[in-house]
Amino acid sequence: MHLFSSLILLPALCHALPSGRDSSSSDTQYTTSAAEKTLNPYPDHRVLAFRNSSTEGEYNFRLTVFSDVHFGENPWDAWGLEQDRKSLALMREVLEKDEEAIDYVVLNGDLITGENTFRENSTDLINQLLTPFIEHGVPFSTTHGNHDNQPNITHAAEIERELSIAPTQSFTRIGDADVGGVGGPGNYWVPVYLHESDPTPILVLWFFDSRGGFSTTPGQAIDDWVDDSVAKWIETESAKMNEAWGTEDRHALAFMHIPSHHIEQTQDELDSSKTPGQNGDSLGRGSTQDSALATRDQPFWDSLNTNVKNLIAVVSGHDHGNEWCARESSKDVVFCFAKHSGYGGYSRTGWGRGVRHFELTVQEGTEGVNAETWIWVKEGGEERARVTLGEDYGR
Template identity: 25%
Template sequence: MNNRHLTFHTDGTFKMVQFTDIHLQDGIEPERDARTLALMQRILETEQPDLVVFSGDLIYSVDTVDPKATFRRVIEVAVQAGTPFAVIYGNHDTEKGVTRAELQAILTEYELCVAEAGPEEIHGTGNYALPLYSHAGDRESAVLYFVDSGEYAPAAIGGYAWIHPNQVEWYSRESAKIRERNGGILPALAFMHIPIPEYNEVWQSGRVAGRKGEMVCCSKVNSGWFAAMLEAGDVMAAFAGHDHDNDYIGVLHGITLAYGRVTGHNTYGALQRGARVIQLLEGERRFETWIRLEDGSVM
């Protein structure tokens, strides 16, 4: 359990930078890794966020000789900037040579880390809710949910994993506890690595901005997380990564579904590298978001 309180500024803002699909390796394409790390440092200098969200595939463990050291190189970008950071895992972080538990143990060494392992009795590592406090620090003002979307589905099904029913139930319980504790619903955002099937639906609805350069690589099984968010009424938007050529954002049944922007150079994708920036406003059920690109421009 982390003891760090994240608070809104006196002007009512709280800013996050989402880095996703960083895919750092260790030595196969060193200049690409160096370019990725430099890009992240520049974005943090420019945006000066209050929180960095690493939303999965920090490393590409299959082609990494020392995955623990490579993982540290990624998170130390936030550490060197003096910025608190949250982590969720993707499908490539622990494919080979390291486990989620081992990466999570590394995170506990860093005072700036606000990530938690989450309940042992539910699926995955890194299911946690993070409250954001008012600028005065005296009450909870918003909440961020982080969910481990897993790796791969069983071979008989194929494709990617899904958010399991016990994780969905955990979210619903957490949401209810937060609502009860605060005498009402707090505005919330959610982060996962693998998009949920509703990302297809929001694209087809046409109420979107941004690009779709590849199919939505979601799971073939819909375990009902979107429905749970809809029923709880707190999550304004969910953010994913995973699909490097998608960066679109759209609204489905009142919930915004958004992609981050691929950050890493050591992986596929035609989009210019960058990061999604998200700014919450204290006491308001709305947020602002933009994409900061490697060339310094904003989308």
């Protein structure tokens, strides 16, 4: 049974804005009152902050990535409903299994197998797949993938539904109408503070819309890379952050569904002794991954790695058989695949389903954020490919 009534999708939703958002100026989203943190896009949300650990002076922030949930595949038969049931069971097990709470969740694209949805109830699937996170009260964000743009579903429609059912628990945002290109409205950032009372964040989570799929006009494909307009937006937002917060002691994680084309070469250079993790999916089939089409997402990749300092890692999904972290040589940045989490979507024997965890640690009185990451696989409850990210990782 669907939890909420259905929402009829219209192409106009591609440019819809969340309630209360003024589209007349990109600066209207920011709070400048002395009583509130400056440059705060979430005045009505909880303040995201690291938590005290059992070690004196140590603070932790655990972020868990679910990717490629592919909810709603084959909804017309028992097989499809069973895959959704198993996906929900995996989500609940992850949220319940750790003694320490997960501080934040990212759902990194392909939330829905959109080509299998029906127009009259497609966004009802958002209600269902977000239920475990809403039940547990964990804050979360989403990115969206090529299967989330289809004739009966759009990235914008999914975001609108998400915000309607979890308005203060979801940190997802629709960006300005001139940022993201056709089919790519989900470009935004989220601040995380060391202490709730701090005036400036120690970590910024960046989310980028890599688009892809098809428009609401049947047969009209959408470009499957981060649009050039996002490059300028990154530069502008970073400049605002630097002006408000300074340039030191701020770290970042970046998320997008489809990896940059540079990652094809990164895979070709993998050394499993330095970069553990399953490597079952060959890259190079998507337009952004194809080295022959390297200029497609180059403006975005240049801007991200030029303007976002102390970038711990860039995290993508999309390629279900991969779960490694490696250093991308052209920008000297660490790239990580998440883990295929859903029972919808393609798979192979032995790949399994699971999540990627990040444990970020700060020791008060020292500089920097220590980042550890690993894969958890539901089959057998196995943890694997645990690595510490930093200047020396993958070299």
